Amino acid sequence: MRQSSLVVVANRLPIDDSVAPDGACEWRRSPGGLVSALHPLLRHTPATWVGWAGGTGPAPALPDVDGVRMRSVPLDQDDLRDHYEGFANATLWPLYHDAVEQPQHHRRWWEAYQRVNQRFAEATADVAEPGGVVWVQDYHLQLVPGLLRALRPDLRIGFFLHAPFPPPELFMQLPRRAELLRGMLGADLVGFQRAQAAHNFAQLVTRVLELPATDRRIAVDDRVVRIGAFPVSIDTAEMAALAARPDVAARARRLRQDLGNPRKVILSVDRMDYTKGIEQRLKAYSELLASGQVTVRDTVLVQVAVPSRERVGQYQILRERVEREVGRINGEFGRVGEPAIHYLTQPFDRAELAALYRVADVMAVTPLRDGMNLVAKEYVAARVDDEGALLLSEFAGAAAELPEAYLVNPHDLEGLKLGLLTALHADPADVAERMRAMRAHLHRHDIRAWAGSYLSSLDEGGALVSRLTSTDGGATPPVVPRPPSRSTIAGGTPARTGRG
Ligand code: ADP
Ligand code: F6P
Numbered sequence: 001m002r003q004s005s006l007v008v009v010a011n012r013l014p015i016d017d018s019v020a021p022d023g024a025c026e027w028r029r030s031p032g033g034l035v036s037a038l039h040p041l042l043r044h045t046p047a048t049w050v051g052w053a054g055g056t057g058p059a060p061a062l063p064d065v066d067g068v069r070m071r072s073v074p075l076d077q078d079d080l081r082d083h084y085e086g087f088a089n090a091t092l093w094p095l096y097h098d099a100v101e102q103p104q105h106h107r108r109w110w111e112a113y114q115r116v117n118q119r120f121a122e123a124t125a126d127v128a129e130p131g132g133v134v135w136v137q138d139y140h141l142q143l144v145p146g147l148l149r150a151l152r153p154d155l156r157i158g159f160f161l162h163a164p165f166p167p168p169e170l171f172m173q174l175p176r177r178a179e180l181l182r183g184m185l186g187a188d189l190v191g192f193q194r195a196q197a198a199h200n201f202a203q204l205v206t207r208v209l210e211l212p213a214t215d216r217r218i219a220v221d222d223r224v225v226r227i228g229a230f231p232v233s234i235d236t237a238e239m240a241a242l243a244a245r246p247d248v249a250a251r252a253r254r255l256r257q258d259l260g261n262p263r264k265v266i267l268s269v270d271r272m273d274y275t276k277g278i279e280q281r282l283k284a285y286s287e288l289l290a291s292g293q294v295t296v297r298d299t300v301l302v303q304v305a306v307p308s309r310e311r312v313g314q315y316q317i318l319r320e321r322v323e324r325e326v327g328r329i330n331g332e333f334g335r336v337g338e339p340a341i342h343y344l345t346q347p348f349d350r351a352e353l354a355a356l357y358r359v360a361d362v363m364a365v366t367p368l369r370d371g372m373n374l375v376a377k378e379y380v381a382a383r384v385d386d387e388g389a390l391l392l393s394e395f396a397g398a399a400a401e402l403p404e405a406y407l408v409n410p411h412d413l414e415g416l417k418l419g420l421l422t423a424l425h426a427d428p429a430d431v432a433e434r435m436r437a438m439r440a441h442l443h444r445h446d447i448r449a450w451a452g453s454y455l456s457s458l459d460e461g462g463a464l465v466s467r468l469t470s471t472d473g474g475a476t477p478p479v480v481p482r483p484p485s486r487s488t489i490a491g492g493t494p495a496r497t498g499r500g
Helices: 033-042 077-096 107-127 144-151 177-184 195-209 236-244 246-258 278-290 313-333 350-359 374-382 413-424 428-444 447-458 464-468
Strands: 004-012 015-019 025-029 047-052 069-072 128-137 156-160 189-192 217-220 223-229 264-271 299-306 341-344 362-365 389-393 406-408
Touching (some): 004 033, 004 107, 033 374, 033 447, 047 107, 069 107, 077 107, 077 313, 107 128, 107 144, 128 144, 144 156, 156 447, 177 195, 195 223, 236 350, 236 374, 264 278, 264 350, 264 374, 264 413, 278 299, 278 313, 313 341, 350 374, 362 374, 374 389, 389 413
Parallel strands (some): 004 047, 004 128, 047 069, 128 156, 156 189, 189 223, 264 299, 264 362, 362 389, 389 406
Antiparallel strands (some): 015 025, 217 223
8 A cells, every 4th residue: 555644543434334225335424523524624635544444344445535545444343342332432432521421341342442553553554654644533542642653653643632531530440541641642742622631631641650741741751742722623614605505595495494484493413422412402492392481383493313333332222212202202292293303313414414504593512521512613604694593512612612602501401491592582683793703713713723733733844734724825823712601501600611
C-alpha cells in the first residue's frame, strides 16, 4: 500500500457495509459524530483513513472514498465482543459519561483492547510516510499513540477524544488507569472537547503517573506532550447550503403537511444511546400532555432514534424501554391519524435531515452528558431563516459554545418541562436574535477552524493545515469557549458543566 503524509486512525471507517433492498451488499456513510466531523474535512485530501469496516472476518478491500484511501482493520467475533462492545462501549463509554449506566470491568475485555489497539498501531505504521502526521481518534484507541511511537518514532502523533474525559474520581475506578494514560501520552498533542477535560487529564497524570503536568504541557521522559481544548464542529456552510436548497425547503413544507400542520413541531435526533436523555425527554413530554399544557392537536414530537451498538445489553434494554414508552404515550394521548410521537429509527440522508431541521420549531437536544453533540450544531446551521428554538442540555459540550440556546438541566424533570414550554412559546424576535448569534458563531468556528486549530498546533510549521482548510485560505482562528449563558431555564443554579 502507498504511504500517506496524513493518516487518520479511528475505530470506524466513514463507510459501513449494509444490505440494499435487492439483497446486494453496498457501502453507505456510517452514522455518528466522528464521521460527520471528519468526512467533509478530508474529502479530496491525499490522506489514508485506518479503521474498521463494521463486520467481522477478513478486512475487505475498499475503494477510495472522495479521494481518501481506506485501510480496513479486521475484527473477529471475539474482538467485536470484547474490544468494541466490551471495553470500549461497556467500560469506557459509560464511565466517561458520568457513569449514567454502570461501567463493567472484565480482564478479558482489557486483553482484547490491547490486542486490537496493537493491530491498529501496526496498520498505521505500515501506511504512514516517513515523518508523516497521524491523527488518532477517540476512546476506542487510547493505547495507539504509545504503541505507534514505539513502532515509528519518526511520526508526529496527535490524539483527540470526542467523548468527555471524566473527573479523576471516576477515572480512578479503572483497573488499568495507568496504562490508559501512558498510551495517550505517546502523542505529541492530546486534544479534548473542553478545557475542563484537559484539566482532569493533567490532574490524573500527576496523581497516577507522578509526572509534572500543567493544563497545557506534560513532561514525559525527554519529550513534552501538549494538551488542550479543541471543540469539534461541523461543515456549517455545507449544511446551510443544503438547508437553503429549494427542494429541501419544499420537502420541509411537505413534512409539515404530513404531520397534520400542527402549530408546533418538536424534533429530537439521537443515536439510541442512554447518554442522550431520550427517556427523560419522553417523560417530560408525556407529563405536559397529561396536564394539558401541550395537546396533540397543537404540537407533535418527532423522535428520530437510530439504533446503535445493538448487541450491548444496556442498549437493548434502552431500546425496549423507549419503544414501550412511545407506545404507551401514543396509546394514551394519540388520536386516529394523530400520534403524539412520530418515532423513526431509520438512517436518513443529509437532505432529509436538513428538511427535518427546517420543519422543527423546537429542537430538543437534551443529553445527560455529551462530548459535543453535532446534531445541535447542524440544527443551528440549517436554520438559515433564523427561526427555530434550540433547547440544549447544559451537559452537552455544545452548551459552552452556544449560550444563546435555551439551556436546561435534563436531570431536572420540572426544568425540562419548563424548558420545552419556554421554547414552544418563545417570542419570535428573541428566537431570531439567539439563532443569529449562534449561526454567526458556527460560521466562524466550523469544522475547518477545528482542524486548522488542532493540526497547526500538532504540525507546527507543516504544510498540512493549509491543504486541509484551503476553502477559506487556510487561516483559522483558535476556537475558544464563549462566556456563560444568560438563559439557563429553571432549577435555580445552573448545573456544573465542567466535566469535558
Ligand atoms: P454521537 O457522536 O454520539 O453519535 P453527535 O450528535 O455528535 O452524536 O453526532 C451524530 C451524527 O449522526 C450527526 O452528524 C447526525 O446528523 C448523524 N445522525 C444521527 N441520526 C441520524 C440518522 N437517523 N440518520 C443519519 N444520520 C444521523
Ligand atoms: O464519540 C462518539 C462515538 O463513539 C463516535 O466515535 C462515533 O462516531 C459515534 O459515537 C457512533 O458510535 P459507533 O461507532 O459505536 O456506532
